[in-house]
Amino acid sequence: KPAVGGGSNAPRTAGGSRLDAGRRSPVVSPIVRRIAREHGFDASQLDGSGPDHLVMRRDVESFISDELGSATAPAATSAAPLARST
Amino acid sequence: MSEQNFDIVVLGGGSAGYAAAIRAVELGLTAAVIEKDKLGGTCLHRGCIPTKALLHAAEVAEVSKDAAKYGIKAAFDGIDMSGVAAYREGIVSSKWKGLQGLLKARGIPVIEGEGRLVAANAVQVGDDRYVGKNIVLATGSYSKSLPGLDIGGRVITSEHALELDFVPKKVAVLGGGVIGVEFASVWRSFGAEVTIIEALPHLVPNEDESVSKQLERAFRKRGIEYSLGVRFQSVTQNDQGVVVTLENGQTYEAELLLVAVGRGPVTENLGYEEVGVTLDRGFVPTNERLETNVPGIYAVGDIVPGLQLAHRSYQQGIFVAEEIAGLSPIIVEDVNIPKITYCEPEIASVGYTEAKAAEKFGADQVSAFDYNLAGNGKSSILGTTGSVKVVRVNDGPIVGVHIIAGRAGELIAEAQLAVNWEAYPEDIAPFIHAHPTQGEAFGEAVLKLAGKPLHAI
Amino acid sequence: MSEQNFDIVVLGGGSAGYAAAIRAVELGLTAAVIEKDKLGGTCLHRGCIPTKALLHAAEVAEVSKDAAKYGIKAAFDGIDMSGVAAYREGIVSSKWKGLQGLLKARGIPVIEGEGRLVAANAVQVGDDRYVGKNIVLATGSYSKSLPGLDIGGRVITSEHALELDFVPKKVAVLGGGVIGVEFASVWRSFGAEVTIIEALPHLVPNEDESVSKQLERAFRKRGIEYSLGVRFQSVTQNDQGVVVTLENGQTYEAELLLVAVGRGPVTENLGYEEVGVTLDRGFVPTNERLETNVPGIYAVGDIVPGLQLAHRSYQQGIFVAEEIAGLSPIIVEDVNIPKITYCEPEIASVGYTEAKAAEKFGADQVSAFDYNLAGNGKSSILGTTGSVKVVRVNDGPIVGVHIIAGRAGELIAEAQLAVNWEAYPEDIAPFIHAHPTQGEAFGEAVLKLAGKPLHAI
Ligand SMILES: Cc1cc2nc3c(=O)[nH]c(=O)nc-3n(C[C@H](O)[C@H](O)[C@H](O)COP(=O)(O)OP(=O)(O)OC[C@H]3O[C@@H](n4cnc5c(N)ncnc54)[C@H](O)[C@@H]3O)c2cc1C
Numbered sequence A: 001k002p003a004v005g006g007g008s009n010a011p012r013t014a015g016g017s018r019l020d021a022g023r024r025s026p027v028v029s030p031i032v033r034r035i036a037r038e039h040g041f042d043a044s045q046l047d048g049s050g051p052d053h054l055v056m057r058r059d060v061e062s063f064i065s066d067e068l069g070s071a072t073a074p075a076a077t078s079a080a081p082l083a084r085s086t
Numbered sequence B, C: 001m002s003e004q005n006f007d008i009v010v011l012g013g014g015s016a017g018y019a020a021a022i023r024a025v026e027l028g029l030t031a032a033v034i035e036k037d038k039l040g041g042t043c044l045h046r047g048c049i050p051t052k053a054l055l056h057a058a059e060v061a062e063v064s065k066d067a068a069k070y071g072i073k074a075a076f077d078g079i080d081m082s083g084v085a086a087y088r089e090g091i092v093s094s095k096w097k098g099l100q101g102l103l104k105a106r107g108i109p110v111i112e113g114e115g116r117l118v119a120a121n122a123v124q125v126g127d128d129r130y131v132g133k134n135i136v137l138a139t140g141s142y143s144k145s146l147p148g149l150d151i152g153g154r155v156i157t158s159e160h161a162l163e164l165d166f167v168p169k170k171v172a173v174l175g176g177g178v179i180g181v182e183f184a185s186v187w188r189s190f191g192a193e194v195t196i197i198e199a200l201p202h203l204v205p206n207e208d209e210s211v212s213k214q215l216e217r218a219f220r221k222r223g224i225e226y227s228l229g230v231r232f233q234s235v236t237q238n239d240q241g242v243v244v245t246l247e248n249g250q251t252y253e254a255e256l257l258l259v260a261v262g263r264g265p266v267t268e269n270l271g272y273e274e275v276g277v278t279l280d281r282g283f284v285p286t287n288e289r290l291e292t293n294v295p296g297i298y299a300v301g302d303i304v305p306g307l308q309l310a311h312r313s314y315q316q317g318i319f320v321a322e323e324i325a326g327l328s329p330i331i332v333e334d335v336n337i338p339k340i341t342y343c344e345p346e347i348a349s350v351g352y353t354e355a356k357a358a359e360k361f362g363a364d365q366v367s368a369f370d371y372n373l374a375g376n377g378k379s380s381i382l383g384t385t386g387s388v389k390v391v392r393v394n395d396g397p398i399v400g401v402h403i404i405a406g407r408a409g410e411l412i413a414e415a416q417l418a419v420n421w422e423a424y425p426e427d428i429a430p431f432i433h434a435h436p437t438q439g440e441a442f443g444e445a446v447l448k449l450a451g452k453p454l455h456a457i
């Protein structure tokens, strides 16, 4: 069994993390970042359930369903992919 | 007797070691690399690069033999092993030169000599002592054998196999893992009769079973023989060749026996245990941030239990430098690291096999679709067959991708991002792959899993 | 005189049309496809597939010629054009059979015959009327010429060029875009002398300028001649060949002239204007949801202004079916659709060129890094050179990727995801590409843009 790792894709419960404006959790998936952005918050303000607080998709999705009371669709079907004006 | 001080002293200048040093100096740290042989290590000199040169020569041979199928008149006339060697050596030496230049430009001293860990913060090379605020162990691996199976004469390892100046008429390969099937593939293309002996029930036993089975079929068609599920017992050799005996009494005669049963860690007699570093069957266990049980001593690359791959070594080297610099890099689990086997047809995979995904997430929680390349235009044009299997969690992310096909290796990059970024098939579906590419097969499998197949039912 | 009713009537059975029909029936709608020639259209019968077969035959020829470099003894002995034709036709006919089976299995009627739009909700074929709640126009494109340049005799288009049963000794190609450079590349590999005539200052003028320049260098090395920046004036032909004259008086003699100056929309005399569909220089303008000015009439594929690519056609076909079904699919802008040019070396790109990105985001807001494949092990092994350029917005996403190299086509799939998902280089950086692959070059460029180059300075 490799020394690194901890089953990041497992549907572990994400545990009701709240937004914290002072927090800077790591986010590495642009999809995860976008789902959060489309729901009006910054994913890095969640306390991620991945290794080292990495914000996983499940964290964003459970925040949305628990706190915002809406279901998430896969990111791409929810909106046009870009508003590319910087 | 001199002493020099660095932020990081790296023992071993292979993929893992030099990557750590490069990243360290980028972050403003000082680093030195201690290397007893050649910078670049196994991968550059005895591993990835020279084997892939042989495999490309094998591909050229196959293309030449098959040219008429495509309307090209070409007469294949055998292998010129000195030409193959010149090509292989040319690639290795130019990459080696480039790598040396890279470290030089970065101002990283590469200390020639055999190092020994003499304290939790020091490596000794001859009379000289290199003291580091942190130590990175990166001493790599060597070709293992089995108990009672002596390497020598006609019983060889991959190091020797790489440098053979002739094509054996008949060769036996012990081990149907990556290295075994790659050499089997090369030798077959070069005209040898090849038999692979694998104790487990399948070739490439770490891959998804459907991939193993397809490889077995493809190898059988290519005339590569194999024995599966029966263990090796013994080998004898004389002037004429070797005789390999399996536990069931079956024997195989050949000119040579390649032993490709795995790679062991290079950790013996290097002072590791004396300084207090715990070893586990020779490997160096670490925490998930690659630190050993001795604070300040890290381990990277093939000596760390898990996948033995050059890009994992790079990743771990970079990770450790960033960790020491306080950057808290993210962890990439072994399962999410892509693996390529460069035999013909190639195999590429990332994430969980279908069986492992079912185990992990529950069989009723996962779906898989295996897109047959018979439906893929570009693969037909290339004359290759195979499939792309995508495994998803239902209403969840893609957790595994398993490909077998000529040129499959390049197709795994996209899958690596999908798996590591937790993409759902629905996220990828709107972005139709360029036509005609082999990558479309991944697209078709994904479309199917998203409930909207295009060129599939 | 019969009348049949469907949810969707699709006029034209090319990539765009059949994709719309397939997606429609998946969504529970009824659909029919009207096709006057062969299901599959340009791409399958006269475009993507047969050209890529020729290009692969060309690759086989090159490999055979170069075999000695890799230590393989092979004597190249010319091209057997009837063998090439058999190979090409074999691929096309097997894909055609597969496609017919696919629509049949889906229960989609394919009506043979020339259709004409006769009402906002009806297409007429002979005596039969096909009424649709929605109509999808998908009549595709044809090879254009220039004013005063007549096709015929030794002045040919790609349709004719595909089917040539000989290799011309000397050939002129008018147009240095995708189709022109692909045929130039094939013919050169088959032994012809080739000259490309392009009015714009560069070959493949829609690509990043650095890619165009590298292609020009590579073509020059291959002995492909070209004239850039001077316009075609006239051509004369006789029994011996053609003489092409440019506006500056320069003349070129050749056996044949291939006219590859673009593709025009097939929209004339099909009833479009009579029913009120607005045309713009023959193309069918639509809103961003692909509906024409007539409600209920949609247009997809090459007749819609923009990129003319098979996978854009698939995407638009799927999009329109989903739109009609009320699914509100996401829009993919043309700039984010990958493009591949399959000449040798191949070109693949997605997103903005460096120049366009500078225009759009401000020159000081973008950074680019062009990783030279001289540093990429797998490319050296394959004997190919080139580069991978990645363009990012500073502190922002990757907005363009531009690749030139042998086998570049497969490398764009990953870039397509990165660009469409607005990935930052920092998002990709932790996931080190499998070694040794050509895809590592994209990884290296990304690492550099993330401020942490590995095999680069
Ligand atoms: C035949 C073969 C093919 C392979 N193909 C691939 C492939 O295609 N893709 C892939 O990803 N991986 C491949 N691998 C695996 C890859 O080569 C290894 O994973 C990688 O080289 C591990 O890197 P490392 O830095 O941990 O160790 P190594 O590359 O083994 O480097 C360790 C270095 O440490 C030096 N060293 C050891 N002890 C000392 C000491 N006491 N003092 C000083 N220096 C010391 C050694 O000389 C060596 O240079 C292949 C391996 C083999 C054998």
Ligand SMILES: Cc1cc2nc3c(=O)[nH]c(=O)nc-3n(C[C@H](O)[C@H](O)[C@H](O)COP(=O)(O)OP(=O)(O)OC[C@H]3O[C@@H](n4cnc5c(N)ncnc54)[C@H](O)[C@@H]3O)c2cc1C
Binding pocket: B434, B435, B436, C011, C012, C013, C014, C015, C016, C017, C034, C035, C036, C037, C038, C039, C040, C041, C042, C043, C044, C046, C047, C048, C049, C051, C052, C113, C114, C115, C116, C138, C139, C140, C141, C158, C179, C266, C270, C300, C301, C302, C303, C308, C309, C310, C311, C312, C313, C342
């Ligand atoms: C030489 C060449 C190479 C190409 N290579 C590539 C490539 O590698 N990759 C790529 O992505 N693209 C490539 N293309 C472009 C690609 O072929 C087109 O983008 C694609 O075929 C467009 O699809 P479509 O459905 O819009 O039109 P088409 O494929 O042209 O299909 C239109 C169909 O409508 C039918 N039709 C027209 N009028 C009527 C009517 N009145 N009644 C009934 N049927 C009618 C036609 O017979 C035809 O079958 C290439 C094109 C050419 C010419």
